Amino acid sequence: MxxxxxxxxxxxxxxxxxxxxxxxxxxxxxxxxxxxxxxxxxxxxxxxxxxxxxxxxxxxxxxxxxxxxxxxxxxxxxxxxxxxxxxxxxxxxxxxxxxxxxxxxxxxxxxxxxxxxxxxxxxxxxxxxxxxxxxxxxxxxxxxxxxxxxxxxxxxxxxxxxxxxxxxxxxxxxxxxxxxxxxxxxxxxxxxxxxxxxxxxxxxxxxxxxxxxxxxxxxxxxxxxxxxxxxxxxxETAYEEFMTDDAEVVVVAFGIAARVSKNAVRAAREKGIKAGLIRPITLWPFPKKPLLKAAEKAKAFISVELSMGQMIEDVELAIKCSRPVYLCNRSGGMIPTPEQVLSAIEKAKGEN
Amino acid sequence: MTEQILITGFGGQGVLFAGKFLAYNGLLSGKQVSWLPSYGPEMRGGTANCSVIISDEAVGSPIVSAPDILVCMNLPSLDKFENAAVKGAKIFIDSTLIERKAKREDVTAFYIPATRLATDAGTPALANMIITGKILKETGFGTDCIEQALKKVVSAKHPELYEKNLGAIKIGYNL
Structure with a gap:
């Protein structure tokens, strides 16, 4: 290096x-x-x-x-x-x-x-x-x-x-x-x-x-x-886990969406909400195993994407639809803010 | 500590360059940094801005939506971003080009006639670096690394620009 x-x-x-x-x-x-x-x-x-x-x-x-x-x-x-x-x-x-x-x-x-x-x-x-x-x-x-x-x-x-x-x-x-x-x-x-x-x-x-x-x-x-x-x-499946050990709300996001989501997860923790993040590094193969494992403790998942909701389908498949999966997104070149992701986390926590 | 900086103005005013200098200054001071330009079809004359984050920790989102430090080099930028600044933010305003004052009372505004000072100094394109000098003075960011950082961002092909940029930073710093 x-x-x-x-x-x-x-x-x-x-x-x-x-x-x-x-x-x-x-x-x-x-x-x-x-x-x-x-x-x-x-x-x-x-x-x-x-x-x-x-x-x-x-x-x-x-x-x-x-x-x-x-x-x-x-x-x-x-x-x-x-x-x-x-x-x-x-x-x-x-x-x-x-x-x-x-x-x-x-x-x-x-x-x-x-x-x-x-x-x-x-x-x-x-x-x-x-x-x-x-x-x-x-x-x-x-x-x-x-x-x-x-x-x-x-x-x-x-x-x-x-x-x-x-x-x-x-x-x-x-x-x-x-x-x-x-x-x-x-x-x-x-x-x-x-x-x-x-x-x-x-x-x-x-x-x-x-x-x-x-x-x-x-x-x-x-x-x-x-x-x-x-x-x-x-x-070859690769991913990063952030504060998922005890997470009740698990955010799944990659690339720039994961960067934004990490801020939101930190903010949620400061508010006492047990949130975590799984960031797929390989999108194919998709990290199904860590998601399924997280579903044992998690009450809900949130897929954060810069699209109308595409990866969310793989999240649902990975956890075999065992928990609700919410979409938090922007499209057309817009980027979700950490505040938007934080309110999605709060809403998911409130409903589950 | 995390400082979120948003530098805004017209394309061609050196908004991105000033941001790049501050990012290198942070990097050389041992901080974590990110620099993100608004990119678009406009080159000169259109609105331009860039987000710079200087932090002791790994940078999360590189997008600055609530700046601690806001630089406005034209009126549309001040109109657009003034309300986005955090409470207690420092707002740096080019008072040659912007006649109005900041409306917020919970921020500290610095009025710098940067474009006039730059013209008087014979370097009319360097209002950006005069404001940058003022930022360094008011924040105390990496003042040990100014010359080193400037060498990183000024093209080796144009060494004469180094002295001019350094001069502009000094004008702003000594205001």
Missing amino acids: TDKVLMKGNEAIAEAAIAAGCRHYFGYPITPQTEVAAYMSKRMPKIGGTFLQAESEISAINMVYGVAGAGFRVMTSSSSPGISLKQEGISYIAGADLPALIVNVQRGGPGLGGIQPSQSDYFQATKGGGHGDYHLLVLAPASVQEMADLTVKAFDLADKYRMPVMLLADGTMGQMMEPVSLPEPSEVKTEKPWAVTGTKGVRKHNIINSLYLNPEQLEKTNVERFEKYKLIEET
């Missing part, structure tokens, strides 16, 4: 990706994510890497597909409307079992929406997004430090499991500056015997493909992929 510097979240992603050995970036500018591309355009030429502003998001994700197939660490970044455009390519990358990092610095939607922060791509990120049976590993940073740390982790997980990983941030996380210790550059050690690097006349061809016209064969690849997903659910 290096000395702490003040950096925007978007810049921290870019610098951490370079430290993780990523030398290929393809993107297209869009607020509030553009600093990732701007930073890469300055740095990549100096270190022998590729920065390429593609003619569109669709083109950029397919360049990612190609470089991932050649076995290199590669990424793209965008914001909500641009991520929608990338979905076909993401499905292909998942279908071809290739590692890649896709960063979504979310803004309000649907449609062109607005440019202010949002979390309303939760469904798209965690439930598929593109067509077919697949998942992305989805990581949700809640600080500039995590923007950096989870970027490195995302590349490692992508290589480990040969699958695309999404870093799901939002406009606040991208635009805010906080002190960050940047990760030290690391050597990429993952062997990629499957990569298409030229046979040099000595080995059989490697084939990168997502087309299986034989349904039995396609089914087999899907079943195998879901065995891998099961392993990931068991081993």
Whole structure:
């Protein structure tokens, strides 16, 4: 780790990706994510890497597909409307079992929406997004430090499991500056015997493909992929718990919503209300076990989101609808205040 | 201790830059800090503001909705944010550009003719740093780290700006 510097979240992603050995970036500018591309355009030429502003998001994700197939660490970044455009390519990358990092610095939607922060791509990120049976590993940073740390982790997980990983941030996380210790550059050690690097006349061809016209064969690849997903659910789920030990009201929130909620939980404790916070760091896999455990003592849950209520469904599923789950939200680029979350906690406490 | 600072004005007045300086000043003084800009399509002329939090503890929400310290560099900002300030807040007002006084009686208002002072000093774009100097004086924030923090935020490509910014901070500090 290096000395702490003040950096925007978007810049921290870019610098951490370079430290993780990523030398290929393809993107297209869009607020509030553009600093990732701007930073890469300055740095990549100096270190022998590729920065390429593609003619569109669709083109950029397919360049990612190609470089991932050649076995290199590669990424793209965008914001909500641009991520929608990338979905076909993401499905292909998942279908071809290739590692890649896709960063979504979310803004309000649907449609062109607005440019202010949002979390309303939760469904798209965690439930598929593109067509077919697949998942992305989805990581949700809640600080500039995590923007950096989870970027490195995302590349490692992508290589480990040969699958695309999404870093799901939002406009606040991208635009805010906080002190960050940047990760030290690391050597990429993952062997990629499957990569298409030229046979040099000595080995059989490697084939990168997502087309299986034989349904039995396609089914087999899907079943195998879901065995891998099961392993990931068991081993890679990550979350933070804050004051949940004796919590009667448990707030569930990620990213910027978790930052706001932590203030509210502290304020509730000062008022004598036993509140706690569970912050999913992986959104897929979703931290079902700690939620179910918290439901043993908790009387109610609150899902705090910058959306009309998307993660709330996973909260209800995780606790098997054993407790009431309330929604505390803003949408369209608005952010709940700690006071709004505090009154939701007080109301939940009063009703249960 | 947690200080929630909201700096507001027009785009182009250096609202974000002043915030970045205060954040670095806090960081170098060993505090936890966050800096969050309002970001939008406007570059110059539109409203701009930034939230800076300087704290002894980890920063929770980076959004300042009830500032302990409010800087207003134009009238629309004072109109919009005066009531949001906490009781006992310090409000710093550029009195060259804002003719009215603060309406609140439960806050301490400082009236600084920053834009005029900056123009008189030959650095008309540095009213932001004159106000910043006054903030440092009135709060005692990281006064040991001013020069170090300024070096972090002034571009290495324009070293001449360092002296000008330092001069502006001194004008505000010595008011």
